[in-house]
Amino acid sequence: MTLDDLERRVSAAREEAEARGETFYPGASRIHLAAYPPRERWNDWVELDSRSWPERVEKRYMLVPTTCFNCESACGLLAYVDRDSLQVRKFEGNPEHPGSRGRNCAKGPATINQITDPDRILFPLKRAGARGEGRWERVSWDEALDDIAARIRACLEEERHEQVMYHVGRPGEDGYTTRMLAAWGVDGHNSHTNVCSSGARAGYHWWMGMDRPSPDHANADVILLVSSHLETGHYFNPHAQRIIEGKENGAKLIVLDTRLSNTATHADFWLSPYPGSEPSIFLAIASWMIRERRYDRDFVRRWWNWQEYMEAVHDEPEAPFERFEEALGEAYASYTFDFAAGESGIDADELRAVAEVVASAGTRLATHNWRSAGAGNLGGWQVARTLTLLNALLGALATEGGTFPSAWNKFTPRPPHLPHQHPRRWNDVLWPDEYPLALMEMSFLMPHLMRDQDAFVDVYFTRVYNPVWTNPDGFSWIEMLTDERRIGQHVAMTPTWNETAYFADYVLPMGHSSERHDLTSYEQYDGQWIAFRQPVLRAARTRMGESVSDTREVNPGEVWEENEFWIELTWRIDPDGSLGIRRFFESVEQPGEKMTVDEYYRWIFEHSVPGLPEAAAAEGLAPLEYMRRYGAFEITRKVGRVYEQAIPDNELEDVRIDEVGRVYSAAEPPPSPRAPGGTKIDADSEGRRRVGVRIDGEIVRGWPTPTGKLEFWSRTVHDWGWPELAVPTYVKSHVHxxxxxxxxxxxxxxxxxxxxxxxxxxxxxxxxxxxxxxxxxxxxxxxxxxxxxxxxxxxxxxxxxxxxxxxxxxxxxxxxxxxxxxxxxxxxxxxxxxxxxxxxxxxxxxxxxxxxxxxxxxxxxxxxxxxxxxxxxxxxxxxxxxxxxxxxxxxxxxxxxxxxxxxxxxxxxxxxxxxxxxxxxxxxxxxxxxxxELTRPASRHSPDGTRRPWWMLRPVRPERSAYELPDREAVGA
Amino acid sequence: MPEPRSELMRGLAVFAEPPRDGHETVAAALGLPCVPDAAAYSDVFVFQLYPYASVHLGPEGMMGGGARDRVAGFWRAVGREPPAEPDHLAALLGLYAALDPPSASVESRALARGARRALLDEHLVPWVFLFLDRVEELAASTYGAWARLLRDALRAEVVGHAEATGAEPDDRVLSAHLRAAGELPDPRGEGSAALVTGLLAPARCGALLTRADLARIAGRLDLGLRAGERRYALEHLLAQDAPSVLEALARECRRQAALHEAHCTLLGHEGDVDASAPAFLSRRAIRSARLLESLAREASAELRPAAR
CATH class of the missing domain: 2.40.40.20 (Barwin-like endoglucanases)
Structure with missing residues (x-):
């Protein structure tokens, strides 16, 4: 046989195998992630049993994908379900997951420890003695549900909506509980974010109208991290692998970390600043770039709200761009390298060298701050604001190798039955008068605010959250939780014991990553994906022909998942539908029946995820089957500069363009598969919605900020009492x-x-x-x-x-x-x-x-x-x-x-x-x-008689009327 | 030139990887006797012959280093993300197959053809033929058959490229790996450790010494073979009977020089010895043999008075 004959024979064999839906080259080439079992074999995968060594004993597994629940990265996992015992034996990475691409940190595989933990909570528990005494009795789910539901129903019937509060730690499904709380009419969403990322988020939000960074590390020329992001932190596994790719492609890595972390050891430039001095460094770099004209002048002219700044701050509404450049130089002239050296303790020459590298990146500068300095310091939000100043000077926003805003690299699909109502009452404990610009709920002040407002929360859920341990001032939390004049009923929903659960009335066992449903999407590169967390034994049993309608049937003990729990709880709050709540948790296909999680996700995957039905059909699968089998789906990649996208003609009808270039249209918004969210930009006086901005005569999408541009100067910050902080600037930390x-x-x-x-x-x-x-x-x-x-x-x-x-x-x-x-x-x-x-x-x-x-x-x-x-x-x-x-x-x-x-x-x-x-x-x-005493309350500084700027993000948004400041002192919850 | 046999290359790449489920289909298509078991794979590719270009082309004779960087640079030059082990034989064959865009324009097909030729000349020909000869010598049935088949397929590709450019001025130069690699160090100037390192670096000595070679030498000379890495074993062989071991190594170099010479002929390189990797390696192996023979003589002379 000749070589050409062989070539044809191999080719024919490959085509034949692929026609059967099989992979012909299983792990042949190291070009791909060949170490993973080919996906068509996931149903029946054979490995040698390591415990039987040296005997060669084959074990057969069904590989079922899910999503890690141990940090917010939501990396893909593959559960190895033993086909004989139907137990999960181990977790590996899911190569089909676009964010993590089969890789995991140690926390993913360690899920096996968590689900087999001999001390885990397996049954609902109710306290038997005084709160915090440590005596518990096992109760049925029915008993717990009826008791909790009755209390909530009483709150709703008696117009005590603000006495129901849900406090979340580890996020589960995007939008699930906010939808539920909106359905209940409760402004009770409380998160951990103000002890975590809200400082950095605020800095991003006031620049871009979106509150998270999505750096395109893999394609960057320069990567600037304010974190130890190669080893820990937000999205660190998906980001770390792309940072390394960027480095392998020649990117320079600059790390600001006071400690010699493992990340610092990988840096080309490691800067160890005095804590809190980070913004002084970024401002010195920016100042130098401005002085040396090392920035993208055209980008700044087109996309910064410089005209608004010149009018408001310099009273020069007609100033040309060159005059703004002059003013910009003056504004930042004092931020020299010597100044930054004095603040940070880092040599001025080294800072100058770093500045040169940053400026050399052009539009390929990927920057990132999440917690770190942003979470450590008074004025920490200026870390993200000054860091983004560098991207904004270089035009390195939403560019290949630059930093994207979160919403453009994330996809939250629209669920069925979206509630149309909003809570009618404002929750002063979560959104107090003193903090009108707080990006998120003032959760960690709860013990003090409850006392200040003499407030009472009748039903308080801590959901995979442990404020007694995590938050500062934990003893004040214990004092609050044990005071029944403050907390009527504390329900701790947790997969494992924690310091807060000791002070609960109910401890409800919730599932780990392989025991629950959630749908997630996170901004981890320039693309959009969704990932499906699922109870893997339920999926396995279903694949073997069994019918499972309640996740408790397959989870250990009586461990439940939250989505089914919330549906059931809502039905018990409103059993006859008279409160108008139950309808949002009814079946679409069979009105009047309870929505099942299968139907819920089937509806989303069939209606709200572009491309998924087609991808599934190509494999002969329904969309839900596809997600249960592969666990993730990439919707798009290379999103690019959304702000430069032209507005389609069908969105332009009876157009009005105001004096600063904002474009309003009478056209109805096109139907979107995405869940609503984001900032709220007011319509014009005649009700037209804003669709974009006019830049150099062209109507383009712009940014979701009040001006539609990048807000170098924030009118929001200025008008709500902080004019001195309205541009990116330096605030001396409380540990200065x-x-x-x-x-x-x-x-x-x-x-x-x-x-x-x-x-x-x-x-x-x-x-x-x-x-x-x-x-x-x-x-x-x-x-x-x-x-x-x-x-x-x-x-x-x-x-x-x-x-x-x-x-x-x-x-x-x-x-x-x-x-x-x-x-x-x-x-x-x-x-x-x-x-x-x-x-x-x-x-x-x-x-x-x-x-x-x-x-x-x-x-x-x-x-x-x-x-x-x-x-x-x-x-x-x-x-x-x-x-x-x-x-x-x-x-x-x-x-x-x-x-x-x-x-x-x-x-x-x-x-x-x-x-x-x-x-x-x-x-x-x-x-x-x-x-x-440092605060500037809304009641004294609000420019428009409201409690908070309407446009700003808010997880659960009350009715517009609730934003109005009360005539009398707020009575609180 | 005829189209590259990409499918064949891709299929052959499979067997440079550890055996696993699914390989039997590819083996059947290639007409190989069977899928080797894991023990056979380990014996050939883990203990004897390392399927990494950097081992054969780097001056250290080890995985990684500048040679791997150079291969990774090639991946980038052709617009591809280098994998974790860019110089692994499977990856290189996979890349060769991938440089065959099925529906590309005439220009990009010409570019791909150039890239394939560069990949062969730079990163495969300078080591893979001797490597496959040694696999055939050391391995039984399947891997031996695989080595013959791959050698034939690669040779056909090289010859095909040469024929396609036959009428054009030939601008080929010797692979940069080989140009960068120095000769076998003379221990009289650079020390015995440098000599041992050079002997284990095929690009420097022109020969590929396996554990099996060392075992054979030890057996013939009735010396003890210390269990350990090749360097360790070789150092102890030299310590036991330097003249005889050096002579045996010289013989091995001459034998492998002949293997290179045969490839030179089969590839049609006789008229272009400056750019020919087999010709270069053959010369290098001969020079190594001469150095080793000279060292053996000196060592023997040094020992003689003591023997009296």
Whole structure:
């Protein structure tokens, strides 16, 4: 046979295999992710059983995709379901997931630890003694549902809507609970975001009208990170793999991180700034770019709202662009490299070198801030604002290799039965008068605001959230949660025990990533995708011909998923439909019947995901089947510069263009498969909606901001009481050197370790073994000065409201004069309580009036359980709970908590023991009041008599009339 | 020239990877006897002959380094994202097959043809023929058959390119890998460690020394073969009986020089020895043999008085 014959024969064999829907070259070429099982074999995948080695015993698996639930990245997982036992044996990456592309961090595969955790909560529990006493009794779901539903129904019937609150930690499905709360008419959506990302989000929001960055790392020439983003953080796995791709393609990596993190070790330029000085660096770079004309003049002329700035700030409405450039130069002239060097402690020449690299990126500058400095400092929102200034100067926004706004790289499909009503009453506990510009709910001030407003919440859900541990000032949370005059009923919905659940009335077991439905989409590259989280055993059993209508049938114990729970709860709140709520949870196909999750997702996949029905049909599958089989779908990629897109003619009807170029049209908006959301831009006086802006004579889409342009100068910030902060500028942090006493040091508390997840990974034995403690990072010079002799010595760290005791780690990996202590650790359960044993210490809680103490009674260590590995736990140190000693530091503008602490460090004092925490909540209250004085309330500064700018984002948007400031003092919830 | 046999290359690439389910279909299409088991794969590709261009073309004789970077650069030059192991034989064959756009314009097909030829000349021909000869020598049935088939297929591609450009002025130059790689170091100036490194770098010594070669030498000379990596084993062989081992190595170099010479003929490179990788490697192997023979003589002379 000749070579040509062979060529034809192989080709024919391939075509034949592909015609059967099979892959001919399974893992042949390393060009692709060939290590993954080819997807047509997922139904019956054979591997050798490692436990049987050296015998070669074949195991047969069904591979079922789902989505990781351990951080917000929502990476794809493949559950290996044993076909014999129908148990999940392991989790690997899902190569069909466009965001994670088959890769996972350690937290994904560790899901197997979480679902097999011997201490997990398997049945609904109701407290049997006093709240917080630790006595529980098992109850049925029916009993819990009826009790909770009755309370909520009473709230709704008695017009006490604001007494129902849902407080979310780890996000589940985009828009599911906001839709539900809108259906209930409740302005009770509370999130963790103000202890997390809202500082950075506010900075982005006031520039672009969208609140998250989506850097195109893989195609960047320069990547600038204000984070340790290669190892931890928001979307870090999807981003890290693309950062590495960018580096492999020659991109320069600039990392601002006070610690020598693993990310810093990969940087071409590692800058270790004094905490809070980051904006001074960005402003110095911007100032230099402006002076040297190293920016894209045409982009700035076309897309910045410079005319509005010149009119409002310089009273020059007719100023030409050149005059603006002059004013811009003057505005930033004082931000020299020497100034930034003085603030940051980084040499001016190094900053100049970095500036040169940044300017060289052109439109391929990918920048990112999520928490880090944005979450640490007073004025932290200016980190994102000044960082985006660099992109905006270079025109590196929504460009290949630049930074995209979130909404253009994300797709939230429209669900069935979208509620048309909005809550009628404003929730003052979540959106108080003092913080009209807060991007998100003032969640972490809840104990103080409840007290200020003498408020009462009748039904309070904490849903996969642990404010007692996560939030600052946790003892004030305990005081609130145990006060039945404040909280009528606390329902903790959680897959695992946590410090907040101890103070609940009901603990309801919720599923991990392989035990629940959610639909997610996140901005991780220049494209749009959706991913399907699903109960994998339900999918497996369905594939084997069984009928499963309730996820509890396949989950361990009586663990449930939330979507079915909320549908059921809503039906019990409104059993006869008389409240007008139930209809939003009724079947579309069979009105009057309960909506099932199968129908809910079937409807979405068939009606709201462009391209999915066709892709499914090409494989002979229905859209829901396709998603159950592959777990993810990419809707589009290379979205590009949406703001430059021309408006189609059918959207232009009876057009009006105002004096600043905003284009309004009488045409109805075209039908969209996307869920509504985003900013709200007012129609013109005759009711035309805004469709775009006119730039150089052309009508294009623009940005979802009030001006339709990039808002270098924010009229919102200006008019609502903060004119001095309306342009990107520098705010000296609360831990600025000038604000500290001579014996105080800044403590960085926000950084994470790669293998832990806030407070939900203590139940993952593999992760705990890798990282389980949080020593105090201290530089050798500081250690010597403070009398700390060696690593491991006990030290006492004093904050404004108390102290904690931990071990020192003397390291040159931290900037001299700065301390650091990681997040995640110091998990605890009170003596006498059930709860998590692995990863948690047992503590005694003592209270004497406002003085609280936490004393470690027992550390971690081995224990007997159904899992033999728990006898192999070799570590006892599980860290210290530092957050208890942090008072609240609400930024007066963005509302974000400013995490960094000004502390004193001294060697442990007589009587101190590792893990000790001591706090005075009266002092915590005083600190809250001090920060409250910084605010500029709506009642005194609102320019239009409303509580909050209408256009700004809000998860659940009440009726427009609810935005009006009350004539009398707000009575609160 | 005739169209590249992309499907054949793609199919042959499969067998440079660990065996797995699904390979039997490809093996049947290629007419290979069977799918080798994992042990056979490990014996050939993990213990004896490493299917990475960087091992054969880099001055260190190790995976990675500048040679892999150069291969990765080629991937980028043809507009493709380099995979994790861009110089793995399977990846290179896959890339060769992929450089065959089925519905491209005349211009882009010409560009692809140039890219395929560059891939062959730069990153495959300088190592793969000797590598396949050695596979055939060391491996039984399937891998031996696979090596013969792949060698024939690659040779046909090389000859096809040469014929297509036969009338044009030939601007070929020797592969940059080989131009960059120095000769086998002379231990009298650079030390014995450098000599051992050079012996394990085919681009420097012109020969490919496997564990099996070392075992054979040890067996013939009745020396002890220390278990460990090749460097470790070779150092201990030299320590035991330097003259004999050096002579044996020289013989192996001369034997492999003949293998290169045969490829030179089959590829039609006799008239173009400057740009021919087999011709270059043959010369290099001969020079290595001469150096080793000279070293053997000196070592032997040094030992002689002591023997008296």
């Amino acid at each position: 050197r000038q604000k500290l006493d001579s014996d105080q040091l800044p403590l960085i508390t926000t950084f994470r370790v790669p293998v832990q997840i806030h407070t939900r990974s203590a139940n993952a034995k593999w992760l705990d073994e890798i990282a389980h403690t949080n020593p105090l990072w201290i530089h050798p010079t500081d250690a010597a000065r403070l009398g700390i002799a060696r690593t491991g010595d006990l030290v006492r760290v004093e904050t404004e409201i108390g102290h904690f005791v931990l071990k020192a780690w003397i390291t040159e990996g931290i900037r001299p004069g700065v301390l650091a202590c990681s997040h995640h650790m110091g998990r605890w359960k009170p003596e006498g309580h059930a709860g998590q044993r692995i990863g948690m210490m047992t503590v005694a809680l003592d209270r004497d009036g406002s003085r609280w103490g936490l004393t470690r009674r027992k550390g971690g260590g081995p224990f007997t359980s159904s899992d033999p590995d728990t006898l192999r736990v070799w570590w006892t140190d599980v860290g210290v709970h530092q957050n208890l000693t942090h008072p609240v530091h609400p930024d007066p503008v963005s509302g974000a908590h400013c995490w960094h602490q000004a502390v004193r460090v001294l060697p442990a004092q007589p009587g101190d023991a590792f893990g000790d925490v001591s706090v005075d909540t009266a002092r915590a209250r005083a600190v809250y009041e001090t920060w409250l």
